[in-house]
Amino acid sequence: xxxxxxxxxxxxxxxxxxxxxxxxxxxxxxxxxxxxxxxxxxxxxxxxxxxxxxxxxxxxxxxxxxxxxxxxxxxxxxxxxxxxxxxxxxxxxxxxxxxxxxxxxxxxxxxxxxxxxxxxxxxxxxxxxxxxxxxxxxxxxxxxxxxxxxxxxxxxxxxxxxxxxxxxxxxxxxxxxxxxxxxxxxxxxxxxxxxxxxxxxxxxxxxxxxxxxxxxxxxxxxxxxxxxxxxxxxxxxxxxxxxxxxxxxxxxxxxxxxxxxxxxxxxxxxxxxxxxxxxxxxxxxxxxxxxxxxxxxxxxxxxxxxxxxxxxxxxxxxxxxxxxxxxxxxxxxxxxxxxxxxxxxxxxxxxxxxxxxxxxxxxxxxxxxxxxxxxxxxxxxxxxxxxxxxxxxxxxxxxxxxxxxxxxxxxxxxxxxxxxxxxxxxxxxxxxxxxxxxxxxxxxxxxxxxxxxxxxxxxxxxxxxxxxxxxxxxxxxxxxxxxxxxxxxxxxxxxxxxxxxxxxxxxxxxxxxxxxxxxxxxxxxxxxxxxxxxxxxxxxxxxxxxxxxxxxxxxxxxxxxxxxxxxxxxxxxxxxxxxxxxxxxxxxxxxxxxxxxxxxxxxxxxxxx
Amino acid sequence: xxxxxxxxxxxxxxxxxxxxxxxxxxxxxxxxxxxxxxxxxxxxxxxxxxxxxxxxxxxxxxxxxxxxxxxxxxxxxxxxxxxxxxxxxxxxxxxxxxxxxxxxxxxxxxxxxxxxxxxxxxxxxxxxxxxxxxxxxxxxxxxxxxxxxxxxx
Numbered sequence: 001x002x003x004x005x006x007x008x009x010x011x012x013x014x015x016x017x018x019x020x021x022x023x024x025x026x027x028x029x030x031x032x033x034x035x036x037x038x039x040x041x042x043x044x045x046x047x048x049x050x051x052x053x054x055x056x057x058x059x060x061x062x063x064x065x066x067x068x069x070x071x072x073x074x075x076x077x078x079x080x081x082x083x084x085x086x087x088x089x090x091x092x093x094x095x096x097x098x099x100x101x102x103x104x105x106x107x108x109x110x111x112x113x114x115x116x117x118x119x120x121x122x123x124x125x126x127x128x129x130x131x132x133x134x135x136x137x138x139x140x141x142x143x144x145x146x147x148x149x150x151x152x153x154x155x156x157x158x159x160x161x162x163x164x165x166x167x168x169x170x171x172x173x174x175x176x177x178x179x180x181x182x183x184x185x186x187x188x189x190x191x192x193x194x195x196x197x198x199x200x201x202x203x204x205x206x207x208x209x210x211x212x213x214x215x216x217x218x219x220x221x222x223x224x225x226x227x228x229x230x231x232x233x234x235x236x237x238x239x240x241x242x243x244x245x246x247x248x249x250x251x252x253x254x255x256x257x258x259x260x261x262x263x264x265x266x267x268x269x270x271x272x273x274x275x276x277x278x279x280x281x282x283x284x285x286x287x288x289x290x291x292x293x294x295x296x297x298x299x300x301x302x303x304x305x306x307x308x309x310x311x312x313x314x315x316x317x318x319x320x321x322x323x324x325x326x327x328x329x330x331x332x333x334x335x336x337x338x339x340x341x342x343x344x345x346x347x348x349x350x351x352x353x354x355x356x357x358x359x360x361x362x363x364x365x366x367x368x369x370x371x372x373x374x375x376x377x378x379x380x381x382x383x384x385x386x387x388x389x390x391x392x393x394x395x396x397x398x399x400x401x402x403x404x405x406x407x408x409x410x411x412x413x414x415x416x417x418x419x420x421x422x423x424x425x426x427x428x429x430x431x432x433x434x435x436x437x438x439x440x441x442x443x444x445x446x447x448x449x450x451x452x453x454x455x456x457x458x459x460x461x462x463x464x465x466x467x468x469x470x471x472x473x474x475x476x477x478x479x480x481x482x483x484x485x486x487x488x489x490x491x492x493x494x495x496x497x498x499x500x501x502x503x504x505x506x507x508x509x510x511x512x513x514x515x516x517x518x519x520x521x522x523x524x525x526x527x528x529x530x531x532x533x534x535x536x537x538x539x540x541x542x543x544x545x546x547x548x549x550x551x552x553x554x555x556x557x558x559x560x561x562x563x564x565x566x567x568x569x570x571x572x573x574x575x576x577x578x579x580x581x582x583x584x585x586x587x588x589x590x591x592x593x594x595x596x597x598x599x600x601x602x603x604x605x606x607x608x609x
Numbered sequence: 610x611x612x613x614x615x616x617x618x619x620x621x622x623x624x625x626x627x628x629x630x631x632x633x634x635x636x637x638x639x640x641x642x643x644x645x646x647x648x649x650x651x652x653x654x655x656x657x658x659x660x661x662x663x664x665x666x667x668x669x670x671x672x673x674x675x676x677x678x679x680x681x682x683x684x685x686x687x688x689x690x691x692x693x694x695x696x697x698x699x700x701x702x703x704x705x706x707x708x709x710x711x712x713x714x715x716x717x718x719x720x721x722x723x724x725x726x727x728x729x730x731x732x733x734x735x736x737x738x739x740x741x742x743x744x745x746x747x748x749x750x751x752x753x754x755x756x757x758x759x760x761x762x
Contacts (some may be wrong), residue, residue, distance in 0.1 A: 101644075101738070102643055102644060102645065163721070164643060164721065164725075165639075165643065166643075167642065167643045167644070168639055168642055168643050468737070469697075470695060470697055470698055470704075471697065486698050486699065489704045489705060489743070490740075490743065492704070492733075492734070492739065492740055493733065493737045493738050493739045493740070505739075
C-alpha cells in the first residue's frame with residue numbers, strides 16, 4: 001500500500017513516500033515551503049503540493065495513493081523582544097570621538113576654540129587657539145589663513161575640520177599640530193570654550209583624552225568634576241582621534257533605564273528577578289521554577305513592555321485573547337547594541353547593554369484535523385494524523401546509520417529548539433525551548449548595527465572572507481582563494497560573505513575577526529545554551545551522562561558551524577553527537593515525515609501478527 | 610609632485626587631456642594626497658578629438674596603470690570625466706569612474722568636490738581600503754574607438 005508521511009514545519013513542509021507491505025520500501029522524499037502559519041488550515045495547500053511532488057519524483061500514480069499521514073504539530077509559537085538597558089547621553093555638546101580614516105598631524109593640543117573666520121581677519125587671540133573650520137573652506141585657503149595667523153603671532157595648537165581634509169592641511173602647515181576632520185556637526189561646536197584635541201600616531205589609540213585623570217589634568221578638574229567626565233573618557237576609548245570641549249553646563253550622563261522585574265511562576269513557586277541582573281541570573285531563576293507556567297513583566301517597565309509585545313504578536317497569530325496566552329519558556333541573552341550617542345557631533349556610537357528575550361507560547365490546540373480532512377478531499381484518499389512531532393522525529397532520526405536507542409534528537413529550527421528522548425524501553429518524552437535561528441539573526445543584526453534582517457541572515461548562513469585584491473580573497477580560516485575573473489570593485493578590500501552567488505559585502509567598518517566573533521557568539525549563546533537546556537529537561541534526573549546518541553535535525557543542523565559547536569559542547573559528557581542522516585541519504589531533513597511512515601508500518605505489522 | 614622626473618617613484622599616475630579644468634586636476638591630486646599616497650601628473654597631447662570622452666579616460670587610465678609602479682592610474686578627459694584603473698583589470702572594467710557633474714542636477718552641498726572621490730579611490734586601491742561609494746555609472750563605449758585610443762598611447 002502506498003503511504004505518504006507529511007511534516008508541516010514552521011518554514012518547510014516535507015513529505016516521504018513509501019510502499020508498506022509487511023516491510024517498508026522508501027521511495028523518495030521532497031520538501032516545499034509551508035503555506036500559512038504552522039498548525040492552521042492554510043497549511044493544506046503546501047501539504048498537497050508536497051505529496052504530489054513526492055509522488056511524481058517517485059514515479060507513482062497519484063490515483064494509487066492509499067494514505068496520507070500528518071504530524072500533530074506542537075502548537076508552539078515563539079516571539080522575540082530586545083531592549084537596551086543603558087543609554088549614553090551628552091546633555092551639552094562636549095565631545096567628538098570618532099575615527100576619521102585619515103586625521104592629520106599627531107599629539108595633543110589644548111586651547112580655546114575659535115572660528116577660522118576670526119583668524120582670517122588678522123586678529124590675534126591671546127593664548128593657545130584651536131581653529132574650527134566650517135564647511136565650504138578649501139584646504140589651500142585653510143592652510144594659508146592658518147599659516148598667516150601663526151606668522152602674526154597666534155599660538156595655534158590644533159584644528160577641527162568639517163571636510164575630509166586633515167592630511168592636506170597638515171601637509172601645508174608650517175607648524176605641526178593635531179587635526180581632526182570629517183566632523184559632521186562642526187557648527188554645533190561651542191566657540192570660545194576650553195578644548196583639547198588628541199590624534200594618536202598611526203597604529204595607536206589616544207591615551208590622554210580616553211583616561212579620566214588625563215582629562216582631569218588637561219582641564220584642571222576637581223575630583224567631583226572628574227567623576228562627571230569619566231563617561232566621556234570611556235566613550236573615547238579605542239579611538240585614533242578625539243575632541244573634548246568643556247562647556248560649563250556640559251556633562252555626560254550614563255543613565256540606566258529601569259528595566260523592571262520578570263515574574264516567573266511554575267512548580268508551585270513564583271520568583272521575581274531583576275532583568276538588570278543579566279541573562280545568567282535570569283536563566284538560573286528560570287531553572288528553579290521548571291516547568292514554567294507563565295512569565296509576566298512589571299507593568300510600566302521595559303520588561304513589561306517586552307512581554308506585552310510578545311503576547312500581542314501571539315494574539316494576532318492565534319486569535320486567542322492575551323489573557324489565555326501563557327509563556328511557557330523564556331531565553332534571556334545579554335547583548336549589546338551600538339547606538340548613536342545623543343549629543344555627539346560626528347555620529348559617534350556607544351555600545352549600550354541590552355537584553356534579548358525569546359519567549360515561547362503554547363496555544364490551546366491546533367487545527368491539524370481540519371488540514372487532514374482537506375488534504376483527504378483534495379487528493380481523494382484517506383488522510384489522518386499519524387503521530388506527535390517529537391516521537392516521529394526520534395523514529396526518523398533512528399534511520400541515521402550508526403544510531404541506537406536510547407537516542408535523543410535536537411531539532412534546531414527557526415523559532416524553537418526541540419528535544420526528544422526515546423529510551424531503550426521505547427518511552428518518548430519531548431520538550432520545546434524558546435530561541436533558535438530567528439534569534440541568532442536578530443542578535444547578529446543588532447550587534448553589527450546592520451539594521452537589515454536579510455543582511456544579517458546572510459552573515460549567519462555563509463562563511464566570511466576578506467577581498468585582498470581583484471583576484472583573490474582570504475577566507476576567515478586564513479586560506480586564500482584565487483579567481484580567474486576579476487572581483488567587482490564594490491567588494492574590493494571589504495569583508496564579504498561567500499554566498500553561492502559570489503561575495504556579498506557586509507556593511508560594516510568592523511574587522512573580519514569582529515564580525516566572525518559576533519556571528520559565532522550569537523550561535524553559541526542560542527544553540528549551545530539551548531541544546532544543553534533542552535536535553536537536561538528530557539533526560540531523567542537531568543544528567544547528560546546517561547545519553548549515548550544525540551542526533552541533530554532541522555534547518556539549523558545544515559548550518560556550516562552550529563553542529564560542530566553543539567557537538568563540542570556535548571563531547572565533554574561522553575555523548576556521540578552528529579548531524580542526522582535520515583535513511584542514510586536525506587541529511588537532517590525529513591525525519592518527522594519518515595518517522596510517520598515508519599510508525600504506521602510497525603503498527604500495521606503489529607496488527608497483522 | 611610635478612612632471613615625470615623620477616620614473617621609478619612609487620606613485621599613482623594621473624594622465625589627462627590638456628584641456629582638463631585645473632580645479633578637477635587639483636581635487637584628484639588632493640584625494641590621493643589625503644590618503645597619504647604619492648601621485649604623478651602629466652598631460653597626454655596626442656588626442657583624437659572624435660573619440661568618445663569616456664572611452665578616452667578609460668584608456669588613459671589603463672595606460673597609466675600599466676606604467677605605474679603601484680599598478681594604479683587615473684585618466685581624465687577634456688570634460689572632466691574621470692576613470693580610475695588598476696593594471697591587473699581588463700581595460701573595459703575600470704575600478705572606479707566619476708562622471709562629470711551634471712550642471713542641471715542640484716548639487717548635494719555635503720558631497721566632496723568633483724574629482725576628490727576618484728583620487729581617494731585610486732589611493733585606496735594602493736592601500737587596500739574599501740573604495741568610496743560609486744555613483745550611478747553611465748558609460749558609452751565602443752571597441753573600435755577604444756582600439757584607436759589604445760593605439761595612440
